[in-house]
Amino acid sequence: MTLPIKPDVDLTAAAVVKPGRGVRTLQKGQHTRAVILEAALGLASHMGLEGLSIGALADVTKMSKSGVFAHFGSREELQIAVVMEYHAKFEEEVFFSAILEARGLPRLRALFERWVRRVSLELDAGCIYISGAVEFDDRPGPVRDALVSMVKDWHAALYKAIVLAQEVGHLQADADVEQILFELHGLILSLHHDARFLRNLGALERARLGFDRAVQSYATPAGLEADASAKKAVTAASTKKPRR
Incomplete structure (x- = not known):
C-alpha cells in the first residue's frame, strides 16, 4: 500500500x-x-x-x-499487488528481451517463444493470468480489473508487434491483426491446458508448430525468409550447451 x-x-x-x-x-x-x-x-x-x-x-x-x-x-490489496508483481516478472522475462530482436517476424517469434518458455516453466505451479481468468471471469471488482488490465497490456504489445511485422513487409498488408492475435493466444491456452492438465508431453512442440503454420498462412515471401533465419537462431540458442 x-x-x-x-x-x-x-x-x-x-x-x-x-x-x-x-x-x-x-x-x-x-x-x-x-x-x-x-x-x-x-x-x-x-x-x-x-x-x-x-x-x-x-x-x-x-x-x-x-x-x-x-x-x-486487505486481502484484496494483497491480491492486486500479486497480480502486478506477476506482470512485472512476465514483462522482464518475456517482453523486454524479445523487443531487442529486429522488427517484424523475428520479434514476433521471439515474443511467442519466450511466452512458450514461460508457460513451460509454470507447469508445476500455474499461470496467474490463466488461473486468475478462471477465478474472476464472472466476479467484477478491483482484482478482476487488475487482471484484465495486465492481460490487455500484454495483448497490446503483441498487437503492436504484429502491426510492425505488416509495416516492414513480413506479414500480408490485409491480414487481420486481431485474428492473428487470437490464434497466438489460443495456442498458449491450448498449451497450458494440454501440458498442465492432460500432461501431454507433445504440447510444447504442437504450440510451436501452430506458430509456424500461422506464419505460413499470413507471411509474405520476405517474411518467410526473415522468419526462417529467426527460427534457426532460436533453435541454435536452445540447443547450445552452457559454458562450464
Whole structure:
C-alpha cells in the first residue's frame, strides 16, 4: 500500500536531519514487503489468487498477521499487488528481451517463444493470468480489473508487434491483426491446458508448430525468409550447451 504523504512534511529535510535512521527504516520496510510479496506470489501460483489470505501468508513468512497487514491492508490489496508483481516478472522475462530482436517476424517469434518458455516453466505451479481468468471471469471488482488490465497490456504489445511485422513487409498488408492475435493466444491456452492438465508431453512442440503454420498462412515471401533465419537462431540458442 502506498501511504499518502502529508503536505507539511519535508522528507528531504527529515533525511538530512536523521540521515541513517529514516533511510534504514524505509529500506527495511521495502525489503520486508518484497519478501512478503514473493511468498504471496508463490502461494498464488499454486493455490490461486483466492487461496491467498493474510493468515496463510503470515504462516509461510513466519510473521505475525499484524506484520503482514501493515504492508497489505486487505486481502484484496494483497491480491492486486500479486497480480502486478506477476506482470512485472512476465514483462522482464518475456517482453523486454524479445523487443531487442529486429522488427517484424523475428520479434514476433521471439515474443511467442519466450511466452512458450514461460508457460513451460509454470507447469508445476500455474499461470496467474490463466488461473486468475478462471477465478474472476464472472466476479467484477478491483482484482478482476487488475487482471484484465495486465492481460490487455500484454495483448497490446503483441498487437503492436504484429502491426510492425505488416509495416516492414513480413506479414500480408490485409491480414487481420486481431485474428492473428487470437490464434497466438489460443495456442498458449491450448498449451497450458494440454501440458498442465492432460500432461501431454507433445504440447510444447504442437504450440510451436501452430506458430509456424500461422506464419505460413499470413507471411509474405520476405517474411518467410526473415522468419526462417529467426527460427534457426532460436533453435541454435536452445540447443547450445552452457559454458562450464
